Amino acid sequence: MGSIFAIDQQDSSCSARTGTLDLPHGKVSTPVFMPVGTNATVKALTREDLKEIGFDIVLSNTYHLYLRPGTEVISAANGLHNFMGWDRNILTDSGGFQVFSLAPFRKITEEGVKFRSHIDGSYHFLSPEKVVEVQALFGSDIQMQLDVCTPWGVERKEAVRALETTSLWMNRAKQAWETELAKGEYKGLFFPIVQGNFFKELREESAKRVIDADCPGIAIGGLSVGESEELFLEFLNYTAALLPKEKPRYVMGIGTPEYILGAIENGIDMFDCVFPTRTGRNGHVFTHKGCFALKKAENTLNFSPIDEECGCKVCRSYSRAYLRHLFKAQEILCSMLASYHNLYFLNDLVLKARRAIGENRFLEFKKEFLGRYEQSEEKI
Amino acid sequence: MGSIFAIDQQDSSCSARTGTLDLPHGKVSTPVFMPVGTNATVKALTREDLKEIGFDIVLSNTYHLYLRPGTEVISAANGLHNFMGWDRNILTDSGGFQVFSLAPFRKITEEGVKFRSHIDGSYHFLSPEKVVEVQALFGSDIQMQLDVCTPWGVERKEAVRALETTSLWMNRAKQAWETELAKGEYKGLFFPIVQGNFFKELREESAKRVIDADCPGIAIGGLSVGESEELFLEFLNYTAALLPKEKPRYVMGIGTPEYILGAIENGIDMFDCVFPTRTGRNGHVFTHKGCFALKKAENTLNFSPIDEECGCKVCRSYSRAYLRHLFKAQEILCSMLASYHNLYFLNDLVLKARRAIGENRFLEFKKEFLGRYEQSEEKI
Numbered sequence: 001m002g003s004i005f006a007i008d009q010q011d012s013s014c015s016a017r018t019g020t021l022d023l024p025h026g027k028v029s030t031p032v033f034m035p036v037g038t039n040a041t042v043k044a045l046t047r048e049d050l051k052e053i054g055f056d057i058v059l060s061n062t063y064h065l066y067l068r069p070g071t072e073v074i075s076a077a078n079g080l081h082n083f084m085g086w087d088r089n090i091l092t093d094s095g096g097f098q099v100f101s102l103a104p105f106r107k108i109t110e111e112g113v114k115f116r117s118h119i120d121g122s123y124h125f126l127s128p129e130k131v132v133e134v135q136a137l138f139g140s141d142i143q144m145q146l147d148v149c150t151p152w153g154v155e156r157k158e159a160v161r162a163l164e165t166t167s168l169w170m171n172r173a174k175q176a177w178e179t180e181l182a183k184g185e186y187k188g189l190f191f192p193i194v195q196g197n198f199f200k201e202l203r204e205e206s207a208k209r210v211i212d213a214d215c216p217g218i219a220i221g222g223l224s225v226g227e228s229e230e231l232f233l234e235f236l237n238y239t240a241a242l243l244p245k246e247k248p249r250y251v252m253g254i255g256t257p258e259y260i261l262g263a264i265e266n267g268i269d270m271f272d273c274v275f276p277t278r279t280g281r282n283g284h285v286f287t288h289k290g291c292f293a294l295k296k297a298e299n300t301l302n303f304s305p306i307d308e309e310c311g312c313k314v315c316r317s318y319s320r321a322y323l324r325h326l327f328k329a330q331e332i333l334c335s336m337l338a339s340y341h342n343l344y345f346l347n348d349l350v351l352k353a354r355r356a357i358g359e360n361r362f363l364e365f366k367k368e369f370l371g372r373y374e375q376s377e378e379k380i
Numbered sequence: 381m382g383s384i385f386a387i388d389q390q391d392s393s394c395s396a397r398t399g400t401l402d403l404p405h406g407k408v409s410t411p412v413f414m415p416v417g418t419n420a421t422v423k424a425l426t427r428e429d430l431k432e433i434g435f436d437i438v439l440s441n442t443y444h445l446y447l448r449p450g451t452e453v454i455s456a457a458n459g460l461h462n463f464m465g466w467d468r469n470i471l472t473d474s475g476g477f478q479v480f481s482l483a484p485f486r487k488i489t490e491e492g493v494k495f496r497s498h499i500d501g502s503y504h505f506l507s508p509e510k511v512v513e514v515q516a517l518f519g520s521d522i523q524m525q526l527d528v529c530t531p532w533g534v535e536r537k538e539a540v541r542a543l544e545t546t547s548l549w550m551n552r553a554k555q556a557w558e559t560e561l562a563k564g565e566y567k568g569l570f571f572p573i574v575q576g577n578f579f580k581e582l583r584e585e586s587a588k589r590v591i592d593a594d595c596p597g598i599a600i601g602g603l604s605v606g607e608s609e610e611l612f613l614e615f616l617n618y619t620a621a622l623l624p625k626e627k628p629r630y631v632m633g634i635g636t637p638e639y640i641l642g643a644i645e646n647g648i649d650m651f652d653c654v655f656p657t658r659t660g661r662n663g664h665v666f667t668h669k670g671c672f673a674l675k676k677a678e679n680t681l682n683f684s685p686i687d688e689e690c691g692c693k694v695c696r697s698y699s700r701a702y703l704r705h706l707f708k709a710q711e712i713l714c715s716m717l718a719s720y721h722n723l724y725f726l727n728d729l730v731l732k733a734r735r736a737i738g739e740n741r742f743l744e745f746k747k748e749f750l751g752r753y754e755q756s757e758e759k760i
Contacts, residue, residue, distance in 0.1 A: 039705070039706070039709040039711055040702070040705065040706075041706060041711050041713045043711065043712055043713070044712040044713065044716075045713070046713065046716065064709075068705065068708060068709060069680070069701070069704075069705040069708075072681075073680060073681060073701060073705065076681050076683070076701075077683060077699070077701065077702075083699075083701070083702055083705075084702060085697055085698060085702070300449070300453060301452075301453060301456050303456070303457060317465050318465060319457070319463075321449070321453060321456075321457065321463070322420070322457075322463055322464060322465070324449075325419070325420065325448065325449040325453065325463075326419070326420075326421060328448060328449075329419040329444075329448060331419055331421050331423065332423055332424040332712055332715055332716070333421045333423070333424065333425070333426065335712055336424075336426065336712070336716070
C-alpha cells in the first residue's frame with residue numbers, strides 16, 4: 001500500500017494541518033468537508049453545482065443505497081460513480097449508524113446485524129464482510145467498516161460490548177477488504193472506526209486496536225451523538241491525540257462551522273454532515289455573522305444578499321426578499337439556492353482554514369471567524 | 381404604437397406561421413411556448429436553466445404575486461424582472477382565471493371581483509383598472525385584461541353575461557393601460573381576451589369587440605376548460621379564423637404536444653401551460669414516442685436516457701434507472717431534471733415546428749411527429 005496521504009503543512013500553534021489525499025478518483029486537499037448524498041445525490045443540487053463549488057469528494061449512504069435501488073441496480077450500472085454520474089471521489093459509510101438510527105428493528109449478534117428496512121419493512125442481514133463487498137461493488141473510493149455506535153449516556157458495560165463487537169468486525173472487514181483488493185479491480189481504501197463512547201480508557205483501547213490494524217485512514221465515531229459541545233471537544237481532542245499523525249483522520253457527522261473549526265484545530269482532516277443541506281431546505285442560511293431564517297419578517301423588503309461577504313452565485317444575484325418569498329411560497333428553487341449557498345459557505349470556510357494553516361495562524365483565524373459568527377442572534 | 385409583431389413565414393397548407401414579437405425585453409420568435417413561473421420562478425428551474433434551454437419569455441401569475449409577496453415588495457424591488465432576476469420578457473396573466481379556480485370565495489360585480497385569498501382567507505377586490513396598474517407595477521412586457529372565464533357546459537345565459545362583463549372590462553382596462561403608457565415609464569403591451577364559451581355566435585361577437593379595440597395582440601380564452609379535444613380544436617379553429625392575421629394570437633393554458641401542434645396549425649403564435657413542469661414533478665416525461673412514468677418497474681435496469689433523440693443535458697447524461705431511483709427516493713433532483721427535460725422537449729418541438737413552417741411542410745411535420753408520439757402506451 002503506497003502512501004495515500006501526505007501532510008503539506010502543520011500549524012505550529014495547534015494540531016491543525018493541511019494535507020493531500022491521493023484517491024482513485026483524484027486528489028483531495030484536506031481539511032475537507034464532504035457533502036452528503038444519501039440517495040446517490042446531494043439533495044437539491046446537481047453534480048455541476050458540486051463541481052462549481054469545488055467539491056472533490058462526496059459521501060453516500062450504504063444503508064440507503066443497499067435498500068434502494070439495491071446492489072443489483074448499482075452493479076448493473078457498473079458502480080455508484082456511473083450510476084449517479086459523478087466522476088470524482090465517493091466515500092461511503094458502512095450503514096451501521098443508519099441501521100441503529102433508522103431501522104424500526106435491529107438485532108446485533110457477533111455475526112452481524114439483522115434489521116428491518118425503514119422503507120418497506122423487509123428483513124435484511126448485514127455482516128462486516130457483506131458491507132465490505134457492497135461498498136466494493138459500489139466502487140467506493142473510501143469505505144468504512146461496519147461498527148456499533150452508542151449514544152451519549154449509555155452505561156460502561158454497553159460501551160464495552162459495542163467496542164468489542166466493533167473491534168471484531170474491524171478485523172473481519174479488513175480481511176474482506178484485502179480479499180476485494182486481491183481480485184485486482186477494486187482500488188478503494190478502508191477506514192476502521194474508533195469507538196468507546198465517553199469513557200477515556202475505552203477510547204484508548206479502541207484507538208490502540210485500530211492503530212494496530214494499520215489501515216489507510218482512521219475514523220472517529222460515536223461523537224456528536226447527543227453530548228454537550230464541551231464533551232464533544234474534550235473527547236475529540238482526547239481521541240485525535242491518540243492517533244498517528246501520518247494517517248488521515250475523519251470525524252463523522254460534523255457540519256456546523258463551530259464543530260468543523262474545533263475538529264480542524266484537533267488535527268482532523270475530513271468531516272461530513274447533512275446539516276448544511278437539511279438546514280438550507282428548512283430555510284436557514286449561514287453568514288459570516290451567524291445563521292438566520294429566510295422567513296423572518298425583517299427580510300421582506302431586504303434586497304441585499306444572504307451574505308455580503310460570500311462570493312457564491314446565490315449571493316451574487318439573489319436578494320433575501322426574493323429568497324424569503326420563495327421560502328414562503330414553498331418553491332423548490334428556495335431549497336436549491338439555500339443548499340447551494342450553505343455548501344459553498346462551508347467549503348469556503350475550509351478553504352480559508354487551509355490558508356490560515358499555511359500561514360501558521362489557524363487559531364487566530366478561528367478566533368476571528370467565530371468572534372463574528374457567534375454574534376448570531378439565533379442558533380439553529 | 382409601432383408594429384410589435386412581424387409575420388416571417390406563412391405555411392401555404394394551413395394557417396401556421398412564424399413571426400417575431402418585438403417586446404421591451406428583447407425579441408421573441410413565434411410560435412413560442414412560454415413556461416409558467418407562478419410565484420416568480422418556474423418551479424424547480426433556475427433562470428440559467430431557462431436561458432440554456434432558450435426561453436426568451438416566461439409567464440407569471442398576477443393573482444399569486446398580488447397576494448404574495450404583494451405589490452409593496454415587487455414595487456420596492458423595482459418590478460418583477462429585478463425581483464426574480466430575469467432580464468428577458470415576462471407575460472403576466474390578469475389573475476381572472478385564478479380568482480375563479482383558486483379563491484374559496486368570489487363575487488363578480490360590474491365594478492370588478494371581490495374574493496378571498498386561498499393563502500390566508502383575506503378579502504381582496506380587483507377591478508380591471510387595478511389589474512392593469514398591478515401589472516404595470518410589475519413591469520410586465522405583455523399584460524392581460526381581467527376577464528370572466530366560464531367552464532365547458534355552462535348555459536348560454538351565463539356565457540353571455542361573462543362575455544358582456546369581459547367586454548366592459550376590456551374597454552376600461554385598455555383605457556387604464558393607455559393611462560399607464562402616457563406616464564412615460566411603462567412600455568408593456570396589452571392583450572384583450574376573446575371569450576364566448578362554446579357558442580359560435582358569442583365567440584364571433586366577442587372577437588368583433590376585441591378587434592374593434594385594436595390592441596397589440598389578442599388572446600383566446602375559455603378553451604381547454606373541460607371540453608373534449610375535438611371541441612377544443614373546433615372552437616380554436618373557429619375563433620382564430622375570426623382574428624386579423626397581422627396580430628399575434630395567444631391561446632392560454634395549452635401545454636401538450638398535441639394541443640400545441642393543433643394551435644400552431646390554426647395560426648396561434650403563443651401558448652403557455654404548467655403541464656410540462658407539473659407533470660415532470662410527478663415523474664412523467666415526454667419522448668418522441670410518447671410520455672412515460674419514470675417509476676415504472678421496466679425502468680429499473682434501463683440505462684438509456686429518457687429520449688435517445690433528445691439533445692438536452694438530462695438525456696445526454698442521466699439514465700432512466702437513475703431517474704427512477706431519484707423519483708422513488710423522492711429526491712428534489714428528480715423534479716429538477718424531469719422539469720428541465722420536459723421544457724426542453726416542448727421548446728425543441730416548437731423550434732422544429734418553426735423550421736417546418738419555414739419549409740412549407742408544417743402539416744407533414746405534425747403528422748410525422750404525432751404519428752410516433754401517439755404510439756405512447758399511456759396518456760397523462
